[in-house]
Amino acid sequence: MNESLIILVLVVATALAFDFTNGFHDTGNAMATSIATGALSPKVAVTLSAVLNLVGAFLSTAVAATIAKGLVDANLVTLEIVFAGLVGGITWNLLTWLLGIPSSSSHALIGGVIGAMLAAAGSSGVEWKGVVSNVVLPAVLSPVIAGLVATLGTYSVYRSTRGLEERRTERGFRIGQIGSASLASLAHGTNDAQKTMGIIFLALISYGSVSADETLPPTWVIVSCASAIALGTYLGGWRIIRTLGKGLVEIRSPQGMAAESSSAAIILLASHFGFSLSTTHVATGSILGSGLGKPGAEVRWGVALRMATAWVVTLPAAALVGAVAYGVTAGIGGLAGVLVVFAGLLAVSFTIWLRSRGSVVSHDNVNDEWDDRASSRRPAVAGAES
Amino acid sequence: MNGWLDVGALLKVLVFGIVAGAGLPALFAVGVRSQAVGAGTIDGQHLAGDRRPLLTAAAYLCFALVAVAIAAGVLFVARDFIGHHTGWYVLGAEPS
Incomplete structure (x- = not known):
């Protein structure tokens, strides 16, 4: 077993770890509203979402190609760059999870890879046009479009059932909500699982075991990515589910x-066209829209603003971590460099996990009342300060 | 894809997004309303209305239309995958 094969194995393991964080970071995108309204119990919701993510990951691979080829110069990519990029993505995903902020996992990953590429090859290694048209513009447009569609949908739903007592329509809308949330989970699999597939694909191309002309990742890549994201989804990112389900809008089944x-x-349309948009941005836009479309509903713009700030920061912050990770990896050099950064990543992850134990959000307390004055990230605990 | 933004694809996402993403829930809501009114349930102590079988039928038609639209949509997205693995090419998928 030579050195670069060991590095490849480490890169694939890191990529699957990222996919796992992507899963629990994004459970809320599809399931937060169903959990908040009580249409599904938290455990059932995450299980359903995990299974559908798994299925969705197999259905379409258009986005994997965009990630593998549209953002950085595939000829300049080395395993170290991919590795450092993943470290940036994972670190940012874990930090935002700790804070309960639904930031974009896609941007964390893309930012990390771009940062590592900049540190390695300078500005010429990045396909700036691809970054703007595949990442930046969709990031700005997708929440607006999703919000508009959800506003229209919510308004017409309330309009259609005007004058009817809620208890006569509640059951129907709960069923509708479960159906639509299932579709959203499926859609998430078609878009987000693809991103890690694209990254592993990129690593295999740079290792030389897959030709750059291939358009489909190997089957074992698809299977392992689908499994990693499903497992992460099943774990459930309760902190983020809470912010999305309770923080933005007090949400009802319709x-x-x-x-x-x-x-x-x-998301399904975007997957079909190969746009790699952020499912998080879409879901947040939709939930805001559902608050705007319901007459008299309250939208907590303060929470929305904090999310939007995190969105803007995500790309550069993950890029910075990616660049530093590359600097250390390349500075030490070879397998030793990769191992040192890998150990560093484990240490950081463990520290963040320890911090999270201080204020646990789980399936038990995910739906507690939202208290905007106190720390809005965690449920208020009666009589306790922290 | 010459420009920075594929306006054609964006417009398609917007139009199909409104039709599917807002139109289907609206149609579903019409179904929920028809079902509730058609069942002629009793509100509190008062009879709200007689049963109206035609409305009930209309409700199930709405639900069926929503289900068919969703099935078609998922099949459309998965058409290449299905064609690739089963040789069953649907909705304009082509063998590559």
């Missing part, structure tokens, strides 16, 4: 149904 329908439609 709104949840409209929001998830909008998310599912936009």
Whole structure:
């Protein structure tokens, strides 16, 4: 077993770890509203979402190609660059999870890879046009479009059932909400699992075991990525589910149904066209829209603003971590460099996990009342300060 | 894809997004309403209305239309995968 094969194995393991964080970071995108309205119990929701993510990951691979070829110069990519990029993505994903902020896993990954590429080859290694048209513009446009569609959907749903007592329509809308949330999970699999497939694909191309002309990743890549994201989804990112389900809008079943329908439609369409948009941005836009479309509903713009800030910061912050990780990897050099950074990543992950134990959000307390004055990230605990 | 932004694809996402993402929930809501009114349930102590079988039928038609649209949409996205693995090419998928 030579040195570069060991590095390849480490890179693939790191990529699957990223996919896992992607899974639990994004469970809320599809399931937060169903959990918040009580249409599904938290455990059932994450299980359903995990299975559908797994299925979705197999259905379409258009996005994998965009990630593998559209963002950085595939000829300049080395295993160290891919590795450092993944370290940037994972670190940022874990930090935002700790804070309960639904930031984009896709941007964390893309930012990490771009940062590592910049550190390695300078500005010429990045396909700036691809970055703008495949990442930046969709990031700006997708939440707006999703919000618009969800606003229209919510408004027409409330309009259609005007004058009817809620208890006569609640059951129907709960069923509708479960259906639309399932579709959103499926859609998430078609878009997000693809991103890690694209990255592993990129690593295999740079190792030389796959030709750059191939358009489909090898089957074992598809299977392992699908499994990693499903496992992460099943674990459930309760902190983020809480922010999305309770923090933005007090959500009712008809709104949840409209929001998830909008998310599912936009994400599936984007997967079909090969746009790698952020499922997080779409889901957040949809949930905001469902608040705007319901007459008299309250939207907590403060929470929305904090999310938007995190979105803007995600790309450069992950890029910075990616660049530093590359600097250390390449500075030490060879297998030793990769091993040192890998150990560093484990240490950082463990520290963040330890910090998270201080204020646990789980399936038990995910739906507690949202308290905007206190730390809004965690449920208020009666009589306790922290 | 000459420009920075593929406006054609963006417009398609917008139009199909509104039709599927807002239209289907709206149609579903019409179904929920028809079902509730058609069942002629009793509100509190008062009879709200007689059963109206035609409305009930209309409700199930709405639900069926939504289900068919969703099935078609998922099949459309998965058409290459299905064709690749089963040789069953649907909705304009082509063998590569």
